[in-house]
Amino acid sequence: MAVGRVWAAAGARRRGKSDTGLAGMALPAGSGAPLAGAAAVALLSAALVLYARSPDAVLQRAFSLHKAHSIMDMENKLQLVRNIIPPLTSQKHKGQDGRIGVVGGCQEYTGAPYFAAISALKVGADLSHVFCTREAAPVIKSYSPELIVHPVLDSPSAVRDVEEWLPRLHALVVGPGLGRDDTLLENVKGILEASKARDIPVVIDADGLWLIARHPALIQGYRKAVLTPNHVEFGRLSEAVLRDPGDGSDHREAVRRLSRALGNVTVVQKGERDVISDGEQVLECVQEGSGRRCGGQGDLLSGALGVLVHWALRAGPEKTNGSSPLLLAAMGACSLTRQCSWQAFQKHGRSTTTTDMIAEVGPAFRSLFET
Ligand SMILES: NC(=O)C1=CN([C@@H]2O[C@H](COP(=O)(O)OP(=O)(O)OC[C@H]3O[C@@H](n4cnc5c(N)ncnc54)[C@H](OP(=O)(O)O)[C@@H]3O)[C@@H](O)[C@H]2O)[C@@H](O)CC1
Numbered sequence: 001m002a003v004g005r006v007w008a009a010a011g012a013r014r015r016g017k018s019d020t021g022l023a024g025m026a027l028p029a030g031s032g033a034p035l036a037g038a039a040a041v042a043l044l045s046a047a048l049v050l051y052a053r054s055p056d057a058v059l060q061r062a063f064s065l066h067k068a069h070s071i072m073d074m075e076n077k078l079q080l081v082r083n084i085i086p087p088l089t090s091q092k093h094k095g096q097d098g099r100i101g102v103v104g105g106c107q108e109y110t111g112a113p114y115f116a117a118i119s120a121l122k123v124g125a126d127l128s129h130v131f132c133t134r135e136a137a138p139v140i141k142s143y144s145p146e147l148i149v150h151p152v153l154d155s156p157s158a159v160r161d162v163e164e165w166l167p168r169l170h171a172l173v174v175g176p177g178l179g180r181d182d183t184l185l186e187n188v189k190g191i192l193e194a195s196k197a198r199d200i201p202v203v204i205d206a207d208g209l210w211l212i213a214r215h216p217a218l219i220q221g222y223r224k225a226v227l228t229p230n231h232v233e234f235g236r237l238s239e240a241v242l243r244d245p246g247d248g249s250d251h252r253e254a255v256r257r258l259s260r261a262l263g264n265v266t267v268v269q270k271g272e273r274d275v276i277s278d279g280e281q282v283l284e285c286v287q288e289g290s291g292r293r294c295g296g297q298g299d300l301l302s303g304a305l306g307v308l309v310h311w312a313l314r315a316g317p318e319k320t321n322g323s324s325p326l327l328l329a330a331m332g333a334c335s336l337t338r339q340c341s342w343q344a345f346q347k348h349g350r351s352t353t354t355t356d357m358i359a360e361v362g363p364a365f366r367s368l369f370e371t
C-alpha cells in the first residue's frame with residue numbers, strides 16, 4: 001500500500017470530497033516502477049474525469065498533471081533507493097552498515113537528539129553516537145541503552161574530543177536539540193570544519209541551520225551536506241543567503257535557488273510536500289503522511305537521512321544509476337518519515353507522538369523498500 005498511497009488528501013479536500021478518491025488508487029507495496037507508472041496514468045485519468053465536471057477544471061487538470069508527474073518521479077527515485085540498501089549478510093562486522101554521530105542535546109532539549117540517534121539505529125545503522133552537553137548526557141542515556149553518549153559539547157576541548165571520533169563515523173547529523181548558546185555554536189563551527197576536512201557527509205537540521213544562516217560560508221559548496229529546513233528555517237536561510245525569502249508561491253524554484261546559492265548543497269524543504277533540490281534537479285516527496293504535527297518528526301527524518309546518505313554515497317554509480325546519491329537519500333528519508341507518520345496515525349490518531357512513529361520505522365521501511 002505504501003508507495004502508491006501518496007499525497008491525495010489535499011486534492012480531496014480541495015474538491016470537498018472524502019479522502020477515498022485518489023487515495024483509493026493505492027499500489028501494493030514494492031510493486032515497483034512499471035506498476036507505479038501505470039497507476040500514475042490511471043490516477044491522472046481518474047483525476048481528469050473528476051475535474052472535467054467542476055468549474056475550475058483547467059486549473060485542476062494542471063494540478064493533477066503536476067501531481068502525477070511528481071508521483072512518477074518519486075517512484076523512480078524510490079526504486080533506486082531500494083538499490084542502495086545494504087544486504088544483511090553474515091559476512092559483515094559491526095559498524096559496516098553505519099556509524100552515525102548526532103551533534104546536539106543541551107539543557108532544554110534532550111528529546112530531539114535522542115529521536116535522531118535512535119531513528120538512525122532503527123533504520124539500520126549499527127552504532128549511533130550523541131555528542132551533547134555534560135548536563136544533557138545522563139538524561140539522553142537514560143532514554144536508551146542503545147546510544148553511545150559523549151558529554152563533550154560544552155567542554156573547552158569539544159572540537160578535539162569530537163575530532164577523535166570522526167575517523168570512525170560515516171555521517172554526522174548536526175543540530176537537533178543543539179540550542180543557540182554561542183559557546184556551543186562556536187564549538188559546532190569547529191566540528192563542521194573538521195568534518196569537511198575529512199570529507200564526512202553532514203546532515204544539518206534545527207539549530208545547526210541557525211548557525212548556517214549566520215555563517216553560510218561554513219557549508220558553501222560542500223557537496224556532502226544536506227540541509228533539512230522546516231518552514232521557518234527555510235525562510236531564515238533564504239533571507240540570510242539570498243536576501244530575499246521570496247513570496248512563497250513557487251516552492252520548487254525557491255528551493256533550487258537556495259541550493260544553488262549555497263554552491264549546490266542539497267536542500268530538503270519540509271512541509272505539506274517535501275521539496276528536495278541539489279540546485280539542478282528538483283524532486284517532491286508526496287508520500288502520504290498524517291495531519292499530526294507533533295514535535296520531533298523532523299528529528300526522525302534527520303537521523304534516518306544520516307544513514308541513507310552514507311548508504312547512498314557508498315553504493316556507487318552502478319546502483320544509483322547516475323542519480324545524485326544525496327537526492328536519493330533525501331527522497332528515501334522523507335518517504336520513510338511520512339510513511340511512519342501515516343502508520344502511527346492509523347493506530348493512535350490524534351494521540352500520535354514521535355515515539356509512536358519511531359516504533360513504525362521497521363514496518364514502514366519494509367513496506368516501502370523491502371517488499
Ligand atoms: N522533544 C524535543 O526535545 C524537541 C526539540 N526540538 C528542538 O527545539 C529547538 C528549536 O526548534 P524549533 O523547530 O522549535 O525552532 P524554531 O525555529 O524556533 O521554530 C519555532 C517556532 O516556529 C514556528 N513554526 C514552526 N513550524 C512552522 C510552520 N511550518 N509554519 C509556521 N510557523 C512554524 C512556530 O511559531 P508559532 O506557531 O509559535 O508562532 C514555532 O513555535 C531545536 O533544537 C529542535 O531540534 C524540536 O526538534 C522538537 C522536539
Ligand SMILES: Nc1ncnc2c1ncn2[C@@H]1O[C@H](COP(=O)(O)OP(=O)(O)OP(=O)(O)O)[C@@H](O)[C@H]1O
Pocket residue numbers: 206229230231270271272273274289290293294295296297298299300301334337338
Ligand atoms: N503539512 C504537512 N503535511 C504533511 N506532512 C508534513 C507537513 N509538514 C511537515 N510534514 C512532514 O513532517 C516531517 C517533519 O517536518 P516538520 O516541518 O514538522 O519538521 P520540524 O519542524 O523540523 O520538526 P521537529 O519538530 O522535529 O523540529 C517531514 O517528514 C514532513 O514531510
Ligand SMILES: [Mg+2]
Pocket residue numbers: 205206230298299
Ligand atoms: Mg526541526
